[in-house]
Amino acid sequence: MTGAERFTVALIGASGLLGRAVAVELARQAKDWRVVCTAHRRAVADSVPLDIRDHDAVRAFLRREKPQVIVVAAAERRPDVCENDPALARALNVDALGAIATEARALGAWVLSISTDYVFDGTSPPYSPDDAPAPLNAYGQSKLDGENALLGCDPHACVLRLPLLYGPVVDWSESAVTSLTPAIVASADTANAPATMDAWATRYPTYTPDVAVVIRGMIEHHARGATISGITQWSGDEPMTKFDIAERIARALKVDAKLVAQRTPADATPRPRDCHLDSARLEALGIGRRTPFDTAIAHVLARYPALPPH
Template identity: 40%
Template sequence: MTKIAITGATGLLGRAIYSTLEPHHDVIGCGYRRATAPLVALDLSEQAEVCRFLDTYQPDVLIHAAAERKPDVCETDHAQTLALNVAASEYLATQCSQRGIRLFFISTDYVFDGAQPPYNEQAKTNPLNFYGQSKQRAEQAVLSIDPAHCVIRIPVLYGEVEYLAESAVTVIAEQLKASPSGAHDDWAVRYPTHVEDVALTLADLVALPAEKLGGIYHVSDTQAMTKYQMARTMAAQLGIDAEQLVALPEPTQSAARPHNCALQDTRLHKLGIAHHRDFASAIASVLSKHR
């Protein structure tokens, strides 16, 4: 049985990773302010605390899912973004390498500028916003410290949320409830991916021999959708007339967004690893708990 530690286990993705891996492995989930038993409280900015955690639990694998992931927040707080997304990731990579712990670092499709999709794992990165820049720097640090570490790039996520605004996908449902005839971005092309599919992919990778791993992997669903198209799909589930919705042909957020960052998962394809699901039916299941 593999011993696996997960940072950010209180978050949307971290919870899915924990619940997927826990029945089959010895899993230690950790979080910061929201961590309650059986999760372990861990402040990733405290290096002595990080070392104590690694030495106490001695995991075989560390999945680093903790991050500041909201682009608009990253634009307004560079210091905190760098501390969590870059410095903490770099320190974890160093400490894991020294202890022989396999690290899986969760990154983002926002390391690309969206001008020439699809992007394979070797494509040149060129992030447009500070969130993407911080993840780009972290990727470079993690892989320079130990090429055996793994970088897992993912797109926008959804899944079993504690509240609708927890995900950039399900927040659209909250917006629909507040304004059934509201406007939604119809410019940026997204690939909404269920957190459980990311977790299942990680489970498959963890099961592989360490010598077969290392470097960058792309994990993404294949349905291309703008937020406006997602809104129309969710409107049908919420009993809202989709014809009332307004499509915005230009981006409106404060942080620049790439147009289309489609991730091409060539390495997973060669390994025979693929976990996908239909967006309409999956989002209906998620929303059924929040009506």
């Protein structure tokens, strides 16, 4: 492709846990793709400041950049925040996506939006893309409403559902996986009490650089004229509770942690027990990568304790 014909990808939400990994992965296509990143709370090099709740600013950004692909990684993803502030959850997870979808349709751009396994109630895993959603909390409901807003506006758009994410972080609290680390380390001190960890819900921690490879593969399909539409899913394939995760983190850090298993639900906001996502649709297309958890978490924890807990 010539410089004038470069394929433009707009990555909305490049400052978050997943967005940063996607930005790194898409940079590998720098010769053929022009990647424009936006950020809101955290500044990212060469990014455009954008609050997706400002629909006029979103429209102006998209009309100026004229992307062929829009990846939406910006969202409110904290279940407790969504439960306590449903208006904020709707503004970020539903209304903003509807505005992006409307403008993308006018431009002829393909939208790939990130959703969650929390659209399911966790009672009948594994879940295929066609299984009926039944969210248990406001976060899951807002993401489901966002899926419907996107696909209702443009059936050619695509949703990628993902489970619990972890990866390179800017602080340990950024992922529900790495957020366990300070308590795990503190529990090894004989002066401190053991750390209680959830052993009730089964999760499938998924490495953000692997998800970024998935997203790049999906964009490559679109660039070749083989657009993927509707609902897709990707997940790590190692089931574990937070207690299991904590044991692996302790092993990676070589600390003698004192851990207690909590075998009943303890979260104030209801969460599903097991939302294992079936990834077969993308696997059949040859899209995907899974880094073993122990390998990936060792890479992430190599910076401990250099980052702040919050």
